[in-house]
Amino acid sequence: MAAPKLLLVEDDPALAELLEYRFQSEGYNVRTTADGDEALMFADEDVPDLVILDWMIEGTSG
Numbered sequence: 001m002a003a004p005k006l007l008l009v010e011d012d013p014a015l016a017e018l019l020e021y022r023f024q025s026e027g028y029n030v031r032t033t034a035d036g037d038e039a040l041m042f043a044d045e046d047v048p049d050l051v052i053l054d055w056m057i058e059g060t061s062g
Contacts, residue, residue: 003027010032
């Protein structure tokens, strides 16, 4: 069974690193970005099972 895919959209590098580490340790395949436009592109390329979204980010906001 493939690992669940998580898209993490967070512009605070320390928080993004902490969340990425934690979710990876729980078995998620995590893709991280700090930009809303890039997050939309990532979601179109490979639809995630879960999105964790900071709603105040650069580019297209959450």
